[in-house]
Amino acid sequence: MRIDLHTHSTCSDGTTTPAEVVAEAARSGLDVVALTDHDTTRGWDEAAAAAREHGIDLVPGIEVSCKHEGISIHLLAYLPPTDGELFAELEKARSSRLTRAQRMVERLGEDVEITYEQVLSVAGADATIGRPHMADALVANGVVANRSEAFERYLYNGSPYHVGHYALDPVRAVELVRAGGGVPVMAHPFAESRGRIVDEDVVRAMADAGLVGIEAHHRDHDASQVERALAIARERDLVVTGSSDFHGAGKPNRLGENTTAPDQYERLLAAASGGTEVVRARH
Numbered sequence: 001m002r003i004d005l006h007t008h009s010t011c012s013d014g015t016t017t018p019a020e021v022v023a024e025a026a027r028s029g030l031d032v033v034a035l036t037d038h039d040t041t042r043g044w045d046e047a048a049a050a051a052r053e054h055g056i057d058l059v060p061g062i063e064v065s066c067k068h069e070g071i072s073i074h075l076l077a078y079l080p081p082t083d084g085e086l087f088a089e090l091e092k093a094r095s096s097r098l099t100r101a102q103r104m105v106e107r108l109g110e111d112v113e114i115t116y117e118q119v120l121s122v123a124g125a126d127a128t129i130g131r132p133h134m135a136d137a138l139v140a141n142g143v144v145a146n147r148s149e150a151f152e153r154y155l156y157n158g159s160p161y162h163v164g165h166y167a168l169d170p171v172r173a174v175e176l177v178r179a180g181g182g183v184p185v186m187a188h189p190f191a192e193s194r195g196r197i198v199d200e201d202v203v204r205a206m207a208d209a210g211l212v213g214i215e216a217h218h219r220d221h222d223a224s225q226v227e228r229a230l231a232i233a234r235e236r237d238l239v240v241t242g243s244s245d246f247h248g249a250g251k252p253n254r255l256g257e258n259t260t261a262p263d264q265y266e267r268l269l270a271a272a273s274g275g276t277e278v279v280r281a282r283h
């Protein structure tokens with residue numbers, strides 16, 4: 001069984017449609033794929049149809065934007081509820097991302113060519129707007145060669161052009177996901193290359209609130225960061241996951257480059273309690 005539990009589509013900052021993510025997952029020999037777009041469930045229906053067509057299992061998920069003392073945290077929510085307070089919080093984050101993009105474009109526009117309308121148009125209707133879409137606009141305008149260069153030069157955390165957006169408190173996010181029957185897993189907890197990270201006490205507070213798992217195997221973790229994640233998983237008996245964080249052509253991450261062990265996947269499923277169902281279509 002090959003299981004990849006973290007991917008993005010054009011519903012957030014990936015470059016392939018939900019159906020294409022699933023089709024490519026099947027071609028890559030995966031048995032189970034989770035679609036986890038930032039702050040949205042909008043890709044689920046299309047992904048589910050593709051999973052049935054291609055004969056693989058789909059785990060509906062969301063990567064929930066969280067923030068603790070100004071530090072960004074990503075919480076993967078598997079099989080979460082699609083209504084209620086969590087959903088309201090996601091919509092709040094999504095609309096805050098629009099004003100934030102406007103403000104970042106104002107700052108960027110002082111120095112390089114970029115407009116808000118262009119960012120919206122490269123993102124496509126109804127996608128969760130993020131910095132990768134600003135990066136795509138900069139690429140289209142010849143300012144940078146690719147998303148990575150855009151982040152290195154203009155969009156990194158702490159850049160003078162950077163503006164934050166509304167994001168949930170991580171403990172509250174864990175509580176809301178669990179209250180709705182979903183399974184919260186902390187994404188790439190120690191990926192320092194992305195910016196500031198929280199210390200273990202925040203992970204422990206999330207564990208106290210009902211965190212089920214931790215994503216240890218991820219390309220943004222070096223060997224010592226994987227070990228840190230495994231150590232806290234042992235300490236708190238958390239499920240250990242691994243995944244690609246596929247973003248299509250937007251990042252080098254390839255589907256299945258990191259995977260989750262079947263026994264760990266079974267533990268995740270056992271922790272779900274009536275939020276959303278797995279789409280079981282694997283032959």
Ligand code: AMP
Nearest residue numbers: 013129130131132147148151247250251
């Ligand atoms: P945002 O959600 O707007 O704060 O942007 C964060 C997103 O940017 C992450 O989900 C990644 O997909 C993407 N990202 C972060 N760093 C890089 C990078 N160096 N190159 C390409 N994409 C990146």
Ligand code: FE
Nearest residue numbers: 008013038247
């Ligand atoms: Fe992303």
Ligand code: FE
Nearest residue numbers: 063074187188
């Ligand atoms: Fe993430």
Ligand code: ZN
Nearest residue numbers: 006008063245
């Ligand atoms: Zn992600």
